[in-house]
Amino acid sequence: MAQWTASTLTEEGHRLNMERLQKLWSRLHRGDAEPWPEEPALQNAWLAFHNGEFQRATEAGLALGDAGLNVANKATSIYANYLEPREQARHDLLLEAASRAEAFQRRQPENPGAWFWQAYPLGRYIQSISVTKALTQGLGSRVKASLEAAIERCPQHADAHLALATFHAEVIDKVGPVVGRMTYGANKAEGLAMYQLALALNPDAITSLTEYANGLLMLEGVDAMPEANRLLDRVASIEPLDETERLYVASARVGLEG
Known part of the structure; x- marks a missing residue:
């Protein structure tokens, strides 16, 4: 495994024991x-993983076999999405994590992480290559099915509800509500309800608040700007707990400044 780019956000005093x-x-x-x-x-x-040592977490997880696949796939996915500077390497890592998770489903079909950690890296891969292009390749349907499987096995899986809500929002944003509903099963009301459920399951979470704000803008347009800003103001008041949350906040700030 080639050396991964190290994260530099966590100061020594903020590392978890x-x-x-x-x-x-x-x-x-x-x-x-x-x-x-x-x-x-x-x-x-x-x-x-929580201290931002994503390569170490991935290697340690893989060494543990099935018991470590969720941490390995999460570490790979977070690293690829936020830190890997090379586009092809980023794509390869995301697809590797999704492939490992898909194989894991056959061995542990009731493990919600096996389904979610196929959907998440595939979703990030889709975002990096163009949502419209990925939809025509059938990747969106795979993500939707995997997220629904994760929720079926664990209804309290807030991140799966959040990701599925974002699927609805991005499809509608890219192809419109009519084509989105008829071709890809995307629905505005369902997406909004899933955002609200994700927030109820995981209140005051940086990810839930930020994704909900972005989703509102995709689904409701400029009319949702006051509520989106209110949600993002709440994000600004939350202290990140680990390296992933720090990376997420840094990425969200870049997006807002852009």
Whole structure:
């Protein structure tokens, strides 16, 4: 595995130790409903992930086999989306994570992470190559089906509801409500309801608030600007808990400034 680009947002004083990670676990994983791991090696892999050591977390997770695939695929996906500077390498990593998750589904079909960590990297890959192009290739339908499978297995999976809401919003934004509904099953009311459910399941989460704000603008247009700004003001008042949240905030700020 080639050397990955290191994240530089976390200062030494903000790094989590195992005790702190365990205390924050329910807040950090309210979105993906991942249970606290009992295996020390898996705990260490997750600690590496939350401290932004994404390559280490991926390698440690893969070394644990199926038990470590969710942390490996999450670490790969977050790294590829936020830190990998080379487009082709980013695409390769996202597709690798999605492929591993798809194979994992056959071995553990009831594991919601196996479905979500296929959908998330595929969704990020779609965003990087053009949503419209990806829809014509059938990738959007695969993402939608995987997210629905994750929710079926874990109705409390806030991140799956959030990602599915974003699917509805992006499809409608790119192809319009009529084509979106008839061809891809995208629905404005359903998307808005899913955003609200995701926020109810994971309130005051940086990801939920930011994605909801962006989704409102795609689904409601300029009329939603006051509410979107209110949501983003709430984001600005939240202190990130780990490296992924810091990366997310930094990315959101770049998007807003752009």
